[in-house]
Each structure stands twice: as structure tokens, then as C-alpha cells.
Amino acid sequence: MPGADGTTSASRNGRKDTQGLTVRSFANHVKPTWCPGCGDFGVLTALKQALVQLEIWPHEAAVISGIGCGSKIVDYMRINGFMTLHGRPLAVATGVKLANPSLHVIVVNGDGDGYGIGGNHFMHTARRNPDITHIVENNQIYALTKGQYSPTSDRGFKTSTSPDGAAELPVNPLLLALACGATFVARGFAGEPKHLASLIAAGIRHKGYALIDVLQPCVTFNKVNTYEWYAERIYRVDEETGYDPADFDAAWRMAQQWGDRIPVGIIYQREGIPSYEEFVPALKEGPVVHQPFAKVDEAVFERLKLEYT
Amino acid sequence: MPGADGTTSASRNGRKDTQGLTVRSFANHVKPTWCPGCGDFGVLTALKQALVQLEIWPHEAAVISGIGCGSKIVDYMRINGFMTLHGRPLAVATGVKLANPSLHVIVVNGDGDGYGIGGNHFMHTARRNPDITHIVENNQIYALTKGQYSPTSDRGFKTSTSPDGAAELPVNPLLLALACGATFVARGFAGEPKHLASLIAAGIRHKGYALIDVLQPCVTFNKVNTYEWYAERIYRVDEETGYDPADFDAAWRMAQQWGDRIPVGIIYQREGIPSYEEFVPALKEGPVVHQPFAKVDEAVFERLKLEYT
Amino acid sequence: MTDLSITIGGDAGQGVESSGSTFSLASLRSGWNVFSIQDYRSRIRGGHNFYQIRVASREIRSHSDPVHLLLALTKESIDIHLANLAPGAGILHDDSLRPDEEAARAHGAHFFPMPFTEIATRHGNRVMTNTAAVGAGAGLLGLSLDALKSVIAERFSAKGDKVVESNLAVAEEAYNLALKRYQGTFQHSLNGRVPPRSERRSRTPGPMLISGNEAFALGAALGGCRFVSAYPMTPATTIFEWLVKREKQLGIVTKHAEDEIAAICMAIGAGYAGARALVPTSGGGFSLMVEALGMAGMVEVPVVIAEVQRGGPSTGLPTRTEQGDLLFALHASQGEFPRIVLAPGTHEEYFEAGWRAFNLAEKYQCPVIVLADQFLAASLSTIAWEALSFQSVRRDRGQLLTGQELDAFDNGEYRRFKLTPTGISPRALPGHPKAVYTVVTDEHDEEGHITEAIDNRVAQMDKRMRKLEEARKEMRGPKRYGPKDAELTLICWGSLAGPAVESLPLLEAQGVRANVLHFSDIWPFPVQEAEKALQAVKRAVAVEQNYTGQFARLLRMCTGFSVSRIIRKFDGRPFSPQQIATACLEEVAQHARS
Amino acid sequence: MTDLSITIGGDAGQGVESSGSTFSLASLRSGWNVFSIQDYRSRIRGGHNFYQIRVASREIRSHSDPVHLLLALTKESIDIHLANLAPGAGILHDDSLRPDEEAARAHGAHFFPMPFTEIATRHGNRVMTNTAAVGAGAGLLGLSLDALKSVIAERFSAKGDKVVESNLAVAEEAYNLALKRYQGTFQHSLNGRVPPRSERRSRTPGPMLISGNEAFALGAALGGCRFVSAYPMTPATTIFEWLVKREKQLGIVTKHAEDEIAAICMAIGAGYAGARALVPTSGGGFSLMVEALGMAGMVEVPVVIAEVQRGGPSTGLPTRTEQGDLLFALHASQGEFPRIVLAPGTHEEYFEAGWRAFNLAEKYQCPVIVLADQFLAASLSTIAWEALSFQSVRRDRGQLLTGQELDAFDNGEYRRFKLTPTGISPRALPGHPKAVYTVVTDEHDEEGHITEAIDNRVAQMDKRMRKLEEARKEMRGPKRYGPKDAELTLICWGSLAGPAVESLPLLEAQGVRANVLHFSDIWPFPVQEAEKALQAVKRAVAVEQNYTGQFARLLRMCTGFSVSRIIRKFDGRPFSPQQIATACLEEVAQHARS
Numbered sequence A, B: 001m002p003g004a005d006g007t008t009s010a011s012r013n014g015r016k017d018t019q020g021l022t023v024r025s026f027a028n029h030v031k032p033t034w035c036p037g038c039g040d041f042g043v044l045t046a047l048k049q050a051l052v053q054l055e056i057w058p059h060e061a062a063v064i065s066g067i068g069c070g071s072k073i074v075d076y077m078r079i080n081g082f083m084t085l086h087g088r089p090l091a092v093a094t095g096v097k098l099a100n101p102s103l104h105v106i107v108v109n110g111d112g113d114g115y116g117i118g119g120n121h122f123m124h125t126a127r128r129n130p131d132i133t134h135i136v137e138n139n140q141i142y143a144l145t146k147g148q149y150s151p152t153s154d155r156g157f158k159t160s161t162s163p164d165g166a167a168e169l170p171v172n173p174l175l176l177a178l179a180c181g182a183t184f185v186a187r188g189f190a191g192e193p194k195h196l197a198s199l200i201a202a203g204i205r206h207k208g209y210a211l212i213d214v215l216q217p218c219v220t221f222n223k224v225n226t227y228e229w230y231a232e233r234i235y236r237v238d239e240e241t242g243y244d245p246a247d248f249d250a251a252w253r254m255a256q257q258w259g260d261r262i263p264v265g266i267i268y269q270r271e272g273i274p275s276y277e278e279f280v281p282a283l284k285e286g287p288v289v290h291q292p293f294a295k296v297d298e299a300v301f302e303r304l305k306l307e308y309t
Numbered sequence C, D: 001m002t003d004l005s006i007t008i009g010g011d012a013g014q015g016v017e018s019s020g021s022t023f024s025l026a027s028l029r030s031g032w033n034v035f036s037i038q039d040y041r042s043r044i045r046g047g048h049n050f051y052q053i054r055v056a057s058r059e060i061r062s063h064s065d066p067v068h069l070l071l072a073l074t075k076e077s078i079d080i081h082l083a084n085l086a087p088g089a090g091i092l093h094d095d096s097l098r099p100d101e102e103a104a105r106a107h108g109a110h111f112f113p114m115p116f117t118e119i120a121t122r123h124g125n126r127v128m129t130n131t132a133a134v135g136a137g138a139g140l141l142g143l144s145l146d147a148l149k150s151v152i153a154e155r156f157s158a159k160g161d162k163v164v165e166s167n168l169a170v171a172e173e174a175y176n177l178a179l180k181r182y183q184g185t186f187q188h189s190l191n192g193r194v195p196p197r198s199e200r201r202s203r204t205p206g207p208m209l210i211s212g213n214e215a216f217a218l219g220a221a222l223g224g225c226r227f228v229s230a231y232p233m234t235p236a237t238t239i240f241e242w243l244v245k246r247e248k249q250l251g252i253v254t255k256h257a258e259d260e261i262a263a264i265c266m267a268i269g270a271g272y273a274g275a276r277a278l279v280p281t282s283g284g285g286f287s288l289m290v291e292a293l294g295m296a297g298m299v300e301v302p303v304v305i306a307e308v309q310r311g312g313p314s315t316g317l318p319t320r321t322e323q324g325d326l327l328f329a330l331h332a333s334q335g336e337f338p339r340i341v342l343a344p345g346t347h348e349e350y351f352e353a354g355w356r357a358f359n360l361a362e363k364y365q366c367p368v369i370v371l372a373d374q375f376l377a378a379s380l381s382t383i384a385w386e387a388l389s390f391q392s393v394r395r396d397r398g399q400l401l402t403g404q405e406l407d408a409f410d411n412g413e414y415r416r417f418k419l420t421p422t423g424i425s426p427r428a429l430p431g432h433p434k435a436v437y438t439v440v441t442d443e444h445d446e447e448g449h450i451t452e453a454i455d456n457r458v459a460q461m462d463k464r465m466r467k468l469e470e471a472r473k474e475m476r477g478p479k480r481y482g483p484k485d486a487e488l489t490l491i492c493w494g495s496l497a498g499p500a501v502e503s504l505p506l507l508e509a510q511g512v513r514a515n516v517l518h519f520s521d522i523w524p525f526p527v528q529e530a531e532k533a534l535q536a537v538k539r540a541v542a543v544e545q546n547y548t549g550q551f552a553r554l555l556r557m558c559t560g561f562s563v564s565r566i567i568r569k570f571d572g573r574p575f576s577p578q579q580i581a582t583a584c585l586e587e588v589a590q591h592a593r594s
């Protein structure tokens, strides 16, 4: 039963009705404008599947995106969605989470959005560790603006803004997340939505910040890193014998692999670390959006005024 | 002999007159407003010494700073100085360097400036690798704004904005720089200006982006990380037997040390990597600030117009 | 009528600030009305700082020139403040300083040397020199010793009993010595002039002495602020620090963010989720918030921004005052969307803006900017206990749908951006099964989905902008101070209310009948009320703490009305009533000549 | 006089853009004057897009309604554009489409079905359907087949001979078939109307067909641009891409930065070092540049920002046009400092702004903002070869000291922020031993050092703001188009010059004698010239591509002048001359009634 402020969710009062929850529960009437074959379709499918797996209803999650092809995802599903600004969804999501931690907060954005213009929020959110799941549709290109090189474009990648090939060392998002102290670092592939769904579900389940970098083919502007290109190279770390995602040093080495062999799966996970919300005193009594104004009453006010006499 | 545009430096035409160059060559009439005992004095001394060591005259270097106590350094020395905006000196410096690579470009800023608000430029400059030396006066506090916790404040550090102690994992600048692919990563201590000067000199000599994180005691607002605190903990990596700064994995482990033992010195250096300027076609013929306008003449113009007929 | 000004001057790091606030509060507790300002540089140590305290028997609204008593902690303070001393002013200083007697005599000032350092070191240590000065000043002026001691005891209590006792001893000895040595010789002493209004010295409700930022933060807390995110920036930092300090008591989530972009984005996220969210900053930080401001406007999320102006442009004069960001705040961000801008004139109005801004933000579902400045933010003003009243505070969430109301909706019926006559679409917060919707910063339809259709675009633009017309109805016109039939009207806005109003008696004394029209509700501009008020104006000057007369230009843009002259100040120091009066008299004289 | 409009409509991804530009250039090479606009959505595939091409015998300055020939690649295009067709218009479409003949007849339009897909697949593949449509359109209209083939050959040359040949074959067959089938039935055919102005079909100098952004980039390159840093943002990206593509030829450092803050900071760094530096962006990116804009103002570093406006607020209508950022650009950033704002009205003026902005930036040592918009940026206009002349381009670096001049200075003599009567301080670049100085964004003295002294503050503020008065002297007043003694004056700014001027003959035809006052130099506002021009105005309307009539409000602020009506459009689609004329006629009618 929703509270007086209308913000509550079924999960708030403990009762949880998941009967009838299917991927169709997340469907709306909007037809995606993505190019046929775009990897973003795989991400959309995987996200819906993960939510169904975790029995999270549309009103219990908030999906915050940025600006870019992939960020349009919130327009194509029935969910509390917020398409914000280019590069800013993590900051907006942090505000949502800290105001109402009862929502499952998920960020979806592109590589330009997440690692380029949004790099500072990425770095600081990773070390801050709020309970936010961060899915980056990494197509190694600025797609919506029609094909400029991105921070993850490989060296030598030619675009309208890198006619002689990208000269900068690409961002390695996994390594960066590890260096920032992220407690969950994974990589998925849009061409394998089922596996991706399992990673997203693990990320949502994980308490704290979870990065899921998704290899997402852009069939229109990235003619190098195609489905085939990725498919030929990826392998699953959970199928490697002896790989332990709790081993930081192993993760560090694994995260550096790129090129002929590209690992996908949970690269690193450290459990039992408190998420940022647990340090916030005002959240001790539950989400602040559920706190009545009456908390600050006349007696409190008079006490505050007394400080100035 | 300066060129017609007045931008040239002695180094441009190969002749270099270093007679009479001393630290006093970098002195001006401004009395620093830093608190007595502030670690920034050590940085100022070290920077001047490094320039003298390298025989760089005031007009041959540009020091670009941000906003904060330490960033005032450019006001306290005779140099081409530019105190920019909070968090932005690396971006400004990149512009300076790409327009006139004949200048030695050095950035000096604080930990809030460099790793907080300026974090995105830090990350991208490190992987871009322009020939810029970046000195961060890391006092683990926002000093000029009177004592709020900074991205490098240790967990539990109490300030006016972290009354219960900082809850976030601090930024580890060395690790971050390594994750971004920086080719020179060092740590110095403001209490040992001579050693610091040698690190700065090595950083300037290094071709490409060089980070020198400086442990800089703030005697007024940081009562935890004092001269004594640092002095008790630091040790020099070049005195460790067998430490090889060219070994990336060793550097990665070394960079993670913090607490009881804090390494200072050159943590990592990889030589022989081209700096970003070398990839810029327009710089093939020298600094663009020295190129005459006449380059784009009537013939070029007519050719360009023809594209539209 | 008693009306005296005291200046405490010294180097940064000498405790000028704490001395000033101690002296101010001791004056209040001695029964006087007090108004204090602080003047300091953007550095931590060194350089001249001062505190200027005005003590009067009547209600006062600003500091005032000239100064009657100078507590000089350095020789430099004497040199600097001499020119601003009143005839017969006293200069209390350590006897080790060797001031230039000649120059002082020319100003009719008297020196009162005192063994500050000696007293301080005897009872404690050198650091307490400023306590000695404060004690002596209080004695010479005739403040209540008990009042002073109560303030000192409280201020030093955190440092332990020993420190408290030493300071009390220092203050008391200096107080008595100053009285003994100089009683009778200092002509501006308060003793026996007007009996202290009350003998309140303990912490029972009495008049308050509060800074603007404190009053605002208090107002915000009362207004139901639930979230504040910020990046430190003078002179707004104290709002954030005030709320952080009380986060547990008030139940407010506070977040020191990585930069200002994150700060406002977090607040917008919190506002979207349903928390009343605040972002305090100054002009430089606001510059970084511009893009997100437009986002809040487009997705119709309430958020309150306290933009505490300081001297610009760019880093400018970081610790000083200016009203240089008015037209910037009004037009910041690409494209057009509703925003509300308030510029409180007094500490009471700043308090009110603290809660009123949230009501406006939620009623009109748009960003609200409270434009203050360093002068308003950092000055201490005396406010009657009753003037900040709990009953006055209203918390109106506008058309926020309750859970019960939403329960009654059919599935898919709720439309977040429904077209309505007022432009206000009933708002549902995320978390309710009947109100699952997406908001996007692209143009969108009533449900929130992206569309570029022409009709929808026009309808949604009209809808959003209608809210501005709706809000305009409750924007307050200018407040008139002084006679209706004045020959000269001083038009001002924001923090200048106090100095402008206090210049009226000075003008009156010079035979000029003037009044003040003060604007505090700036946007949407209260055009009709302004035009009505302007009809009665015979001749107008604008008084502004900026270079180009931004409000005068805005007024012309909105009403066509032109002032005869813009009285400007842009050196970072606040206008005093005397400076305003002088400039007005010039204008009157020039007008008479022409 | 021939004056026809052609629309090519289809889905995103169907090649509407390349068809449109091919058709446009073929029209130019056939001897006609051409003006084209493109309408597309913020998505990569799907959704209706169109290209509108106007072909005329006289000089034209904007697109025009209604449309005489529609090349429909989808059925949807027919539905959408039917309402905008002229009587007797033709609709060329693939014979597989089954259009609604009834509706078309009601509009007096004729269907011309063609086997586009069949021709395309026979000579090449389905993708060439649009080439077939273009060929048929060219044939029906009567463009030169040779001209069309020369364009196609060039456009496809990068894809290899086979692709070129197939496309040529497709175009030629469709051209001839359309001629054969429908010659005579299409009443708007150009054939035999006016002989093509010239037979120029090869690449010898002739009239150019160029987009605004290309013209601007060309102007910037000619103006000595040495540095451009940007972050991609529609509709400014093409300026950056144009310069990147030619970076070697022109010797320009180009940098795709990590974000817009970095982009402008890099440009300011380059400007400080002595390079003419440019940052192209749109409103959202400009929002992020606001803080650095103030830095450039404060440290007096020249930098040029091309702000190409699009539909706002926030992400808004990213691929569409608007003039919504005027007051934002004028007031962006905290505090007050000189800036110059240009808003070119035509492609030629936009070209000129490309080099003139650098001169102004260096002369007045301040940021210069060129305010364009998607309409000006992306529309293709016919420009005479001579109109963009090398001789017209001047490169004036203002008071930039040469090395020789600096050699003559004494040590320590050079003062970067020297007080001068004009406010302009001779500038030395870093790198010379006689000119070692520091610049800071805090207030500073003549040497550049931080100081908070009052006198210096006032002197430096005055100095900086004096530059604005100096610059005002060379700001151009409004340009009048049309008769001096008009009964109605259309006031506009920026990209609306073309559509407004083209509305004059339409008004004339309805018996309304009107003229246009067009402002392109916006700030510092040319007050005197504006007032002079306004004296002759009998009745004025403002025509603006925004919601609130920003220029009309600015005009009132600066001159007190009020327009009678603001003709607004804010749906992201550019004003056509017809729409402006219609709104003006309404105003005239209403005025007559009242």
C-alpha cells in the first residue's frame, strides 16, 4: 500500500507480489528507433530479463540514463525512467538513491557518456560505492552524433575526428573501476543477452556500486568492432578453471586483457562492504522521501533559534 | 632572438644561455600568503630548484595552476604563470602545450582541484600523454575553503563536511594514473624539497605526461597528516633494493602501499613512448603559434571554394 | 538615540573573526541592537582583516560609517581605519604599538594604549591578546561584563575549562582596566546613555543575532529540506556546513559532491525521487550548474539553488560582495523554461526564502534560485525572537499526488506532463505502481516519451511557460519604505534593502525626501505591481552593487521604465547608508543644476 | 521568374540527405540559384526525414512554401507533405506505393509513379532507389542530365568505379523515363523557362552551393584559425569535422576533447599561448563552458566560440532550429566582463564572422561568441564565387607586441594589464624573456598579481569595461532591407535575415509596404545606430525563432523601444517567408481593426 506521499513500493511493507511479472511487464508502446541489429536491443532484453529474474516490478526500479543512442533505453521500456544529460546519469542516480534507497537504481549510458564526459562521476561513484548498478553500452564510438571516436576506441581507430586513427591510449574501464575501489566489476556482450542478463542480475544483487561494461556492436558507425569481431575474441572467465573473482590481483591481470582474447563475466567482486547509504545518518530511519515534515517541529525550531540569543 | 610574433624562446633557435640562472631568477616581489610552515613553501622551492637544475629560464616554462592555496604558487614566482579555474589547469595546459610545444608546461594544483573537480581531465590527460608535468599538492583537505574533506582524505577523517569521518574510499592517485596508462608516476614529500626537486626535474625531463603527487602538510586544517605523520611513514623506493620503476606490476603493488609505510620516489616510468604532440599533424612544422597566417593563401582558398561549385 | 560603530582590525589568523562575533553577541546580550559585517581576504593567514560592529538603541538594518571605537590588533589597522573614524573616536591598542599620533589628532581621535599582550600572557598566552582587546573594548564602551563573560564561556567551552578560565580572566582584567584608566575620557561610551533594553544574559528567548546564511539554512530546514548536496564555495559554504552539522537532528541527507555538476545533478535526482533538495553555491559553481538547471526546467523537477554572489568576474574577489549575477541567473541555460528567482532583502526575508523557495519549486515544478550575496550571507543582524516564527512557515507541496489518489487511477491513465489550464501537471513520485513513467530531457509528450511532433512541441512549450504566468500571480511587487510622496526614489533589489533604507534618514537630514522601492521577487517579474508602484515615482535612481546596473536594465526590459542614474559600487565592499546618501545628494544637486 | 520548391522525403537511413544534396548541386550546376534545408530527427534510422530544395532564377535567401515537386521515398512522405503542395504539384514515387489519390486530387496534385526499385535493382541494388528518384526528379523538372551525372560521379567516386557506373546508369534511365512518360504533364517543369544562367558543369569557378557551417569554417580557416577543440554536438559538429578533415592542409591543431569544459579550456590555453583558437558547440555544450567564458574575460585572453543554437530547453529538439540562447549568451558567467556577440544573418555574413571574430577577439582581448543556429548552419545557399573573396579577409591581431618591440622593453617594464585610455593593454605572448608575467582569474594589478585593493579593483574593472565601449564603436547598426518609408518594419536578428527579407515581396503583393531591420552585431549593442534606424520606423514587429521574443526584450532594454507584436516560432522548424508574411498580415489587419 502506497504511503501518503505516494512514493512507497510493494517492497516497502515487506509484501511482494510477483505474480504475473514477465518481460512483457516492462513493455510499452514505443518502437525503438535503434538501427536494426544494434547491440542496444540485446541490452534492453537483458535488462528486462534480469529484472524479471530478481522479481523487481517496474515501479520498484529507477533506470537513469544519459544522452546517446543507448541512453534512449528508458524510452523503450515501462519503468521509472529518467533520461538526464550527457555524462550525468550517475550523479542524478546518486541523488535518487540517497533520497529513496528503497528503489533499485540502475544507470545505463554509453561509453562516451560514461567514460568520456561523465568520467569524473564514474571515478567518484566507484569509490563512493552507493548501491547503484551501472551498465555501460560500450560501442567504442559516439554513435548518436554520427561517428566520432570515443574514449574506448582502440588506438588507430579512424573517424571524422581521428582521421589518422585515435592517438590516445583507450580508457580501460575495468582497470579504472578497480583502481577506484569498485566492489563489482564485470563485462558482458550485447550479442549474448542471456549471459548479460545474469551479469546485470548479479550487479543489482550486489550491495554497492556495480559496473557492467557491455561490448555493444554499433552496426552503423563502428565497422571494426562488430558482432563477429567480439564473438571471435570473447571468452567467459567463469569457465576458466580456478579464476576467483574475489582475488584482486587476479582481477587486475584479467582486466588488462584485450585484443585477441577478451574476458567477459564477473571480473571482480568483493562482498560484505557496506554501501554508501549505510553511512548516511539521515537514512537510518528509512528513505527521507518517506519522512514527514513534522519531524522538524516547533520545539526543534525554538532550540535552533536559541543558538543565536 | 624572438620571432616576429614575440613568442619564441632561447631554446627555439638552439642557443641556450644559462649563465646566471639561479633560484633567484624565479623570485618576484610578492610575499606568499601561505601560513607559516605550510608545505606549499617546499613545493615552491623544489620547483625553482628543478628548473635551475634543468637550465630552464622563466620565459621558457609555463606554469598553469588551478584554484586553491597551493595554486597560488604562480603568483609567487617569476614565470609565465596562469592561475586558471578550480579543476581546469590540465585542460588549459594541454591547449598551451599543443599551441606552443616549445614551452615547458607544468601544472600545479591541489588534491581537490586535481583529483576532485578536475578528475576527468586528470584521467584523460594521463591516457593522452601530452608532455606536461603535473604536480599535485596533496594535503588531503580543501584548505582555501577552510577545511572540508577532499578526495584523498583518509577514511574516517573528520571535517565540517564529514562530521562522522569521511565515508568514501580515498582516491589513490598513483593507482589511478597507472590504470589510465600514465608513463611517469611519482610521489614526493613537501618536507623534503631537495628530493622533490629531483622528482620534478625527472618529470619535466620525461617525455609525456608525468604525475608527481606531493604529500603536502597543511598546518592549519589538517591536524592528522602532519609533517611528523608523513615523516614517520615515508621511505624512498630508490633505496629499496631491486625496485624497478619500469616494472608495471611492481609499480601497481607499490602504488597500493599506504598507511604505515608510504613510498616516495619514482614509482613508475616507461620511456620511449611518443607524447601526444607527436601525433598532431599541424605540429610537424613546429609550434602553430609560430606559423605565419600566409600559410593559408589565396590559392588554398580558391581550392577550398572549388569544393562547393 | 544611541548609534555607534566599533571596528576590530588585525591580521588574518589573529582571531579577528572570533573577537568580532564575541563582541557582537556581548553587545546583543547587553541589550543593544547589533549589525556586524566582516571584511576578509581570500587567504588563510596574513593580510588585514576587520570586523565592523554597529550597536544601537533602535532597530538597525545595516552597518554604518563612521567608526567610534577601533580595537587595533596591528599598527596597520590604525593606518587603514583612521580615515573612517568619527570625531572623538577612540583607538584601543596594545601599548607596544607606536601609532602615528599626529595623524590621529588631525582626525580628532584618541589613543587608548593598553597592556593587552601582558594581560594575555599573564593569565594564559599570547593568543589571548584578542580577548584582552575585546574585554577592553567592552569596558570602554560600557557593555555588560556578565554578558561578555557568558559569551566567552560558551565560545571556549569546547576547548576545556582551563582555556575558558584564562580567557575570562583576561577579558575581565582588560575590561576593568580600560574602565578605570579611560572612563570619562572616551566620549562615545554607552554607559548611562540608554538603559539596556533588557537584562537578558542567559539563554532564554530574546532577540537573536544571526547571519544571513544561518537564517536561510534555518528556513530551509523548517521548510522540509531533506537533501542538500554541495561543493564548497565561499560565501555559500556556511549554508552547507550548517545543515551538515545538524543532519542527524533534522534528518537531512547531506552530500559533499565531487564537483558542482554532480551537486546539482544529485539534488535533481533527489527532487525527482520526492525530497525537497537544495544546492548552495556561488557564481562560479552556479556556472557549472547551468546545463542541469535547464534539465530541471525541462523535466519539471523541483530544486532550489542558493546562489550566494561574490565579487566577479571569474574567481574575482572571492570573499567579497557583489550583485553581479542577476541577469546571468535569469537567463542561464539554453532555450526557454520557467524558473523562479528570489532576491531577499533582509535576514528575515532570507529566512523566509529558505522555506518559500521549496513551496514555489514544488508548486510550479521548476528550479528556484535564491540570489543572495556575501553581504547578506555573512552579516549578523539582530532579529526579534518572534520575527522568525514557526507559525509563519508553510509547507505547500502543490499538486503532488498522494498514494491514495494514485491508487484510484486506472492503469496507464496517469500522464506526468498532462496539459492543464495552469500548465501544472499533477506530480507522482517514482515508486507507485500506477505511476510508472519516463521523463526525458528531449521534448516529450504528455506521457513523457520523446517526440518531435510539431503540435505536441507547441503544446508542451505553452504548458511549461504557462506555469510562469501562474507563478507571476503570487510574485510580490516592490516593497516601499519611506513616504509615498517622495521626491526621490531609490530602486534596489536583494541585499541592499538595509543600507538603502538606512540612507533615508540621512537624506531627510539633508532636506531630501526620499523613499525606497525594494524588489525581492525578481522572476517571473511582477510587472503589474512594479508598474503600479512606479506610477507614484517622481525621480528614480537605482542603487546596485554591480558595474552595469543590471536591475535597472531588467526594469527597463520589463516595464520600459528608465531611472535617472545608477548608483553603482563594484569594489567588493558593501554600500554603507552614508555612501548611498552621498551619491543621492550628488544626483539631486546635479539635477537642480541642470 | 522561376521559383520552384522540391521536397525529397523518406525514412532516416534511406539516403534522403545525400539525395537532397545531390539534387541541390545538380540544380546549381544546371544554372539555377538554389537554397536547401534539411529536416531530420535525432536518431540514426527510421522516422521521416526530408530535404527541401528551392530552385530559382533570381538570387534567393531562404527556402519557400509551397512545394511543386515531391520525391516520395515512402508513402508516409506523401501523407506528410500533401498539405504543403502547390496547385499542380507533382508527386514522383515508386509504383509499389499506393498513395491516396483522392486526397491528392483535392490538393490539385498529380501522381507520377515510376519503377524506381526496379531500375535500381536492375543496374545495381535496392539501395540505389534514391538515385532513381533523384534522376527522375531531375528529368521531370528539366535539370541538366550532364550536371546531375557530374555530381553523382563525384559523390560516389570514393566507393569505386562500379558503384559510380551503376548509379549513373540508374540516374540516367530514371531521368529519361520520367521525361518520356511525363513531359508535358508536369506543369512546373523548368524546361524552356529561363535558360540556365551558365553552362558551367565542370569544376571551374562558378557560383557555390555551401552550408552555413562550411562557410563559417572556411572563414575561420582564412582568418588564421590555428587551434580548434571541441566535443561533438549537433548542429555544431560539422564545423569541427570540416576543420579536422583539412587540418594538414591548413596547419590547424584539432582536438576532440573529453568534454566541453576541456574543449574551451584548451582553446583558452591555446589563445593565451598565441594561437587563434575556436570552439564550436551548441547550447548544451555552451552551458558547460560558462565558467571558462568568464575566465577568458578576466584574464583577457582571446577565444572564439561558435554557438550553433538548436531547439531547447535542455536536450530539447537536438536536430532542429531555434534562436533561444540570445540572452543566455549575453549574460553567461558570473560577474561582468566584456564579450562580443555576433549573429550573422546570411551565409556570407557567417563566413565573414569566421575571420572577423578572431580580429575582434584579439583586438579587444576577450571572448567572442558567434551565435548561429541549425537553420543557418545546415542550410545550403547559393553564393557568387566573388562573394567570398580573399581580399575581403583581414587579419588584425590588435595590440599584439612583436618580439622586436618587446626586445626594446626594460626588464620588468612590461605590464600585461596596463591601464590605458581604451582599456586595451598591449599583449605579449608567453615565451619572451622581457614578458614574463602571471595572469590570474582573481582580481589583479597591472602586472597580473592578485590584489584586493579597492583603487586597483575599480581601475581594472573600468579598464576592462572600457574595451566594450571601444568595441561598440565598430559594432554595426542594423541593416535595412527594403524601402526606407515602409509602413511596417520587421525587426529580426541572426539567421532570420533570409526568410524575413523574402517575405517583403509577399507582403508587397498584399499591398503592405514593409522593410526589414536586421541586427547581426548584437553585443556590445550598437545603441546609437539602432536608435537612429528606429527613428524612421512607423510600426514594428519582431520576428523571432523563440518563445519569449528575446531580441525584442533586449532592444527594449538597450533603447527603450517597444515593438507592437512579436511573431514567434518555437517548434524547431525554420520560418518560411510565407509564414512570416502571414503573421505580418494578421498584425496589419488587427491594427487596422483597432
Ligand SMILES: Cc1ncc(C[n+]2csc(CCOP(=O)(O)OP(=O)(O)O)c2C)c(N)n1
Pocket (backbone or CB within 6 Å): A067, A068, A069, A070, A071, A085, A086, A109, A110, A111, A112, A113, A114, A137, A139, A141, A142, A143, A144, A145, A150, D231, D232, D233, D234, D260, D284, D285, D288, D315
Ligand atoms: C553536453 C553535451 N555535449 C554533447 C552532446 C551531444 N551528444 C549526444 S550523444 C553524444 C555521444 C554519444 O556517445 P555515447 O555516449 O558513446 O553513446 P552512443 O550514442 O554511442 O550510444 C554526444 C556527444 C550532448 N547531448 N550534450
Ligand SMILES: Cc1ncc(C[n+]2csc(CCOP(=O)(O)OP(=O)(O)O)c2C)c(N)n1
Pocket (backbone or CB within 6 Å): B067, B068, B069, B070, B071, B085, B086, B109, B110, B111, B112, B113, B114, B137, B139, B141, B142, B143, B144, B145, B150, C231, C232, C233, C234, C260, C284, C285, C288, C315
Ligand atoms: C567552481 C569552483 N568551485 C568551488 C570553488 C571554491 N574553492 C576554491 S579552492 C577550493 C578547494 C581547495 O582545495 P584543493 O584543491 O585541495 O587546494 P588547497 O587549498 O588544499 O591547496 C574550492 C572548493 C571554486 N573556486 N570554483
Ligand code: SF4
Pocket (backbone or CB within 6 Å): A033, A034, A035, A037, A038, A039, A040, A069, A070, A139, A143, A144, A217, A218, A219, A220, A221, D044, D045
Ligand atoms: S547508430 Fe549504432 S548505436 Fe546507434 S542505434 Fe544505430 S547501431 Fe545502435
Ligand code: SF4
Pocket (backbone or CB within 6 Å): B033, B034, B035, B037, B038, B039, B040, B069, B070, B139, B143, B144, B217, B218, B219, B220, B221, C044, C045
Ligand atoms: S591553509 Fe593549509 S594549505 Fe593553505 S596556506 Fe595554510 S597551511 Fe598551507
Ligand SMILES: [Mg+2]
Pocket (backbone or CB within 6 Å): A068, A110, A111, A112, A137, A138, A139, A140, A141, A142, A143, A150
Ligand atoms: Mg558509444
Ligand SMILES: [Mg+2]
Pocket (backbone or CB within 6 Å): B068, B110, B111, B112, B137, B138, B139, B140, B141, B142, B143, B150
Ligand atoms: Mg588540498
